[in-house]
Amino acid sequence: MRGHLGIFVAAACLAGCASGPTGNMTLTDSVRPGATRLVIYRASTFGFAVQPNYVVDGRVIAGSQPAGFVVCDLPPGPHEVAVSNMPLSTNLFGHGSEKISVDLRAGSTAYLSADPQLGIMTPGQITLIQVTENQGRADVANLHQTNGACGKA
Template identity: 75%
Template sequence: MVVYRSSAMGFAVQPSYAVDGRVIGGSQAAGFVACELPPGRHEVAVNNLPLSSNLFGQGSEKVSLDLRAGSTTYLSAQPQMGIVTPGAITLIQVTESQGRADVASLHQSNSSCGKA
């Protein structure tokens, strides 16, 4: 599984990514983190600031994935800038070919879960 951020927008906003509740690395502009995960269901979240999603909601955006053996799942982290959402990062699942192309020009960030 690879989580990447190709946009330099909001470069100062760097919340951490978590998989199944465990922090794996930070959201860096023009960077990605890669994790080897066993097949099955996993939850990936961005630990946004408490007020970044909305005034009363959770401080993270979450995506549930059903990972298959032999394939790589790519999540694009998209900065959402504005007055209501100051620096929230949302996750969007993209196709493997799109993710591979997007990640080719990015740098790999340190993660606590190994390489994909």
């Protein structure tokens, strides 16, 4: 019986994780002239059952898949990125914010790390933190791309 439970738990963990191509395979091309790229990623599988949506400029673009990332090509300028956490989530013990503003420069790539946090009265929430391009590239290299609803700039 215990063996079956272990298999079930492992399958549940893997079912909630992203399974597309890795960052090493998909983030090799440069950003088109006059456009910007936004990469939102979740390196941790902690809290795999908590998968709220990412929202860019008021539009849902993808779910927060553990060990996954989503890529958006956007026009340069300010953009608001949010995570649609459960309304009762309260992040008292973590860092980051569930809503962040980024000002994207033409030809650049910005990386946002989505981190699961401890919550009160709910299983938790996902918060966003902007990281350096070098850190983002390293973190995303072995993660899997999630299909998103981002349009081209």
